[in-house]
Amino acid sequence: MQSLSHEDIRRAVRAALAEDIGSGDVTTLATVPATSPAVAIMRAREPLVVAGLALAEAAFRLRSRAVRIKRLARDGQQVAAGARLLEISGAARAILGAERVALNFVQRLCGVATLTARFVDAIKGTRAQILDTRKTTPGWRHFEKYAVVCGGGRNHRIGLYDMVLIKDNHLAALRDAKPNPIAAGVQRARAKYLQLKVEVEADTQEQVEQAAAAGADIILLDNMSPAQLREAVKLVAGRAKTEASGGVNLKTVRAIAQTGVDFISVGALTHSARAVDIGLDFET
Amino acid sequence: MQSLSHEDIRRAVRAALAEDIGSGDVTTLATVPATSPAVAIMRAREPLVVAGLALAEAAFRLRSRAVRIKRLARDGQQVAAGARLLEISGAARAILGAERVALNFVQRLCGVATLTARFVDAIKGTRAQILDTRKTTPGWRHFEKYAVVCGGGRNHRIGLYDMVLIKDNHLAALRDAKPNPIAAGVQRARAKYLQLKVEVEADTQEQVEQAAAAGADIILLDNMSPAQLREAVKLVAGRAKTEASGGVNLKTVRAIAQTGVDFISVGALTHSARAVDIGLDFET
Amino acid sequence: MQSLSHEDIRRAVRAALAEDIGSGDVTTLATVPATSPAVAIMRAREPLVVAGLALAEAAFRLRSRAVRIKRLARDGQQVAAGARLLEISGAARAILGAERVALNFVQRLCGVATLTARFVDAIKGTRAQILDTRKTTPGWRHFEKYAVVCGGGRNHRIGLYDMVLIKDNHLAALRDAKPNPIAAGVQRARAKYLQLKVEVEADTQEQVEQAAAAGADIILLDNMSPAQLREAVKLVAGRAKTEASGGVNLKTVRAIAQTGVDFISVGALTHSARAVDIGLDFET
Amino acid sequence: MQSLSHEDIRRAVRAALAEDIGSGDVTTLATVPATSPAVAIMRAREPLVVAGLALAEAAFRLRSRAVRIKRLARDGQQVAAGARLLEISGAARAILGAERVALNFVQRLCGVATLTARFVDAIKGTRAQILDTRKTTPGWRHFEKYAVVCGGGRNHRIGLYDMVLIKDNHLAALRDAKPNPIAAGVQRARAKYLQLKVEVEADTQEQVEQAAAAGADIILLDNMSPAQLREAVKLVAGRAKTEASGGVNLKTVRAIAQTGVDFISVGALTHSARAVDIGLDFET
């Protein structure tokens, strides 16, 4: 499992605590003495794939340096309903003030990992790999891409900066370039960025051929039927990697994987995963 | 419709652009001339309730001050599939570089508004109101609460700072207080915060009575069946507002509303709304 | 005593040190060796109520993590001239560089607490409570409100966000609303903010009656004489809390408190408290 | 009149608005329509010296770019009770939301300027000049030093970085240096900082002589009686500037000025000025 940046975690969690607590956790200040201790268990309330425990941990720690935390599960692990994820002990005020923020992070990230795992399971035995997209929650790109990996998926490019991906709108700007817009686009990208792979979106078999001929590293096969995908894979014949995109869901994904594509990218992993149910129980 | 803070919008959108663009939108820099103009239309691809167009607008403007934008719909409006939401004209580079960020914001916020509207519709004719919760995406509290209002819902407290809400974990700390923990909690909150309402969570009819007797402004009826809710409403008899919470979904919400509660809070509005389908089409 | 946010303290103190030290404490760098140790005592030079020692402590700690500090008094304590408040030992350079900032914070906050205590003493035996206002030093809201509590006062709302307070200028905007502007204002606030109390400013007994009838939680009795206050309290007859405001000073406050109002708000607590005399003495 | 930094103003005012408004000006949002216009006059309610109108202006502008502002007085001007300082016209919501912040800045800064002017008046006809100190409100150093200038005073060093000022605690560290601690301190400062003046604090005439002999640029005569000051001035005999400090108030300042010192520094200008009375009246 790769690791998240400690600084990214702290920045995001600190901002989330400020957003929730604002000028003070009034209920706790009024009802819970500063010295009351507490022990709480974070627990899965449904089966899920774990992701992002470090963010929950940071939420409690940023409220009180004296909190003690035991990790009872690890990111990437598949757990059953009832599984214990974290044990937190320390000042009751600190735990109560961070509870919602910790859960808000973990429920969403476990949701992404869990949904990813379902897609990965669905194509088991094929050679395809599940990819995420840039359809992430603004501010959460790194966390959600990490959760995808926790769920067994792979990351596509992280942002606009670490890969060239020439889409129809870029081709429109290259309309009159010779010998064809795709060849021109690939050539210009190569001339400018020696460090990056170049992917080209293709809507037709003609574009697939142009992209392969132009030396694209990956060809994005957009909104093609399984039959079209199969034809495209055959046409490419190993000259480039192929990525299927569009119309992918848990019902269609296996058929898509069986066309022989290398990658299947799924926006829903990050834009439509629901939060899974995780709770924090105080021990008495 | 209330308005979002201009500063909050700019801060969030600027961070989102930085996250996506990083050291540069390499594809656009390589393929689209700096001077190429473009016109793009943001369009609903399914029926939805609009929310958050100002964030999309900010994404384009922050990439180029010279972009011109026409609002073709307004937040809170219910639109059909195909409806035009925004028209953006300006430098193609600026529009392409902000496209994904703009959509990432708007698809999620319209998703929240659209889901809220479904809950609001489901209880039409009852006296209950749909509330959101603090189960929001960290960093998005204000935007998601705004989207709830766009969808016809009402906001519960914004954070831990603008209402006292005494839950079971707080009552545990007050265990031995006289005459009972609920009365003690309400009294301490009143003594400390003259400006805030006090809500008390009740799991049993006995607690409902204690909360009402203690002068709570609102009583949170947690995980009660419609029959229990009806009994609680009767018991309270107007001494406080009542809020139903737990186990609320589109199938159960109407029965809950018909029990006579004042409010129904629904975590799913913000923690499990899926992104709705919205696209950006370039005109040729 | 409630606690200040550790993060707020560090942010404010760090900024204050940067403001004072800028590109370097030139005198100390030129005259005091890096390794010279020192012990210094922070001492009250007049009778005062202590507030804000944590800010002084942070000033020294932020200059050197190795500084050792003993608290010799606690916030909220009334001390005599000569009382020792803090003992600081560590690098002489660190102590000298933070001295002025530490004192600038503590002298002002003890000044607020001390003045508050004088008002609180002045109304001893009545049922009224002394409140602060929003007339605080920009940037110091939380610190000054905390100092008011140290002095025995209570906090009014923290900012514009945690209470509705309808004043004459708001009523002007509601001029034509039915049945009357006050009723309309209260109703609109209730419809929008379920979590907040609603206070209404009243300049006349007629407005007092309207506010009470509209169900205001608190009625602000603005610039009324003791006789008028007494009449207003009688008119309200327990339907709402009452707050006297305007023309309050140490000479008038007791008479105001004796009118039966619940609260007396005093802008001077924070806008016109003078700094009390506190010094830092180096031991030899 | 020198000018404040536009960036400093915006940073301070933006922070002050965030502190006051937090998650929203709930009263205004509930009662004042977004489109209601208003005109308001900022007015002196007692005689005062104007300082800091730019901060008030920034408060309104940062709430709404569309606000129009007329300056009706200028910083440094002495005005009578009732004088109009600013006219603000624009959205009522923007004006109401910024009102308190604008007044909180201006009342304090005019307070500093007004108190300074009283000291300056008190020594009219002597050759002495009134100086401020570093006893400023943390975060307000530049604003308060500017207000001192508005009131006719002069600024001492801005912070620890722009002058060497050797005090008793520094001399303690130089205890054994030859030929005497003062000479050693001045020499070390000269060797390190070619760009800065060197001032030395003297408690006795012997120290005054040592400082003058060591070539100090300014000698700080600390807590001396007028007789001692006169003797010190005579002893220095023009070899350095002299500054009186300690025990300075409106009753003693003239006698001190008449001793022939060049400067009189007064901590009270910034640490104990009360806010002057300024109001914002809405025109109907």
Place this chain on the structure above:
Amino acid sequence: MQSLSHEDIRRAVRAALAEDIGSGDVTTLATVPATSPAVAIMRAREPLVVAGLALAEAAFRLRSRAVRIKRLARDGQQVAAGARLLEISGAARAILGAERVALNFVQRLCGVATLTARFVDAIKGTRAQILDTRKTTPGWRHFEKYAVVCGGGRNHRIGLYDMVLIKDNHLAALRDAKPNPIAAGVQRARAKYLQLKVEVEADTQEQVEQAAAAGADIILLDNMSPAQLREAVKLVAGRAKTEASGGVNLKTVRAIAQTGVDFISVGALTHSARAVDIGLDFET
């Protein structure tokens, strides 16, 4: 010419102005009236390649929005001694306060561009291209890489994030991996990052062969003599791009280029370019 990020420029220039101006440009405040106008010409005092005029422009604009600026040269242009680069007209105070910062940026960036151009000229007619490295001034990565492009060079990877470059220290960690460390490294990088090119550092012909066989996109030929480089290029035989690195200076670069390598990376472009002479002359 590609463009720099407007936000990056403003952030860097704002920080540079704060660093230089601190609490105020005392000389200008004391001697130049606020209303004095001035016109100044930025002029090359030696032949150079222009780079970074936008940073100079930002320096003046951030001091005064009212400054008017004419660009008299464009980035990437080779100019003679005496050439006029910018004309700035506006408040004398603003121009004087920004002068040094503007020159500090432009002199360094033109220095990088000018040195790059000398290397590019030195290999004219060969097929090699001059690359920069990550040996840039911390905080200046984007600016210096931009200046390299202005001088006719190409950029290597921008940072550690946009290309895999396996060096000896990475190979040490892969020591026991099969079939060989280089193959293992390339395979692991491919499995993790579909979007990035993979470069491998080779010190020997054996490593060159392993890298080519492993499918590296680029092979870094480290510290090889021209003879060794020629042999390596022949061995690679078009299977990968080749990059020469180490021992490159203006005397050796042409011989290196003639070996047939694709790229020559030169750390000196950014770590040892001297500032070129550019002045600002005020017109009278």
Place this chain on the structure above:
Amino acid sequence: MQSLSHEDIRRAVRAALAEDIGSGDVTTLATVPATSPAVAIMRAREPLVVAGLALAEAAFRLRSRAVRIKRLARDGQQVAAGARLLEISGAARAILGAERVALNFVQRLCGVATLTARFVDAIKGTRAQILDTRKTTPGWRHFEKYAVVCGGGRNHRIGLYDMVLIKDNHLAALRDAKPNPIAAGVQRARAKYLQLKVEVEADTQEQVEQAAAAGADIILLDNMSPAQLREAVKLVAGRAKTEASGGVNLKTVRAIAQTGVDFISVGALTHSARAVDIGLDFET
């Protein structure tokens, strides 16, 4: 040796790491296990004067708190080629990720110190001192001025705020002031800034005389030949310090020093020092 601000170091190094590492050190993540340990030695590869080891240290520490570092040299020390400067042991990933940033800082700062030492050596035996200027790398002012001191030089003013330096452009604004612009400038500066020294730039002997007569603390002798410098020093006759500036290089500096000037300021120390060769070797 004076010390750098811990906060300045952390801010600069943190920014530099973010700039280089961005979304991740992909090579290390792909090839080096999270648990691999490493030991690395930072070593001088040419003779140099050490400066800025604290910045290198911070780079490693900010990547991993668990890194252990031994300082094997101290700032200001002259070391031979091959000298060991730092030993770093800890996680290989942390060391590899910080390597380039650490070297980028240290190579440049040692470069400044080493060049300074050459100038200082060149004037050994004269009474002149080598000064830096404000021609520093934006963002690096404090670090480069510190490196100058490490090399045996002295600092001129730190920025525009800590000294008055009246140059020709300021005199232009004072053109008609009586009795002459220089006298007027000095007088105005004295009237405004009691804490700062005043330096005046003089291009002619007439201006030298005016500056000395006006009581300038230092006179900047701009672009004068040794003969003119000697004449100027004689003319000043101890009334002020003298500083030679312009046309200073390692060939001319000794002759300039022998004219009797107090200071020689050298822009090249900071604007044109090349990075010295320092490497990081991993132990096996």
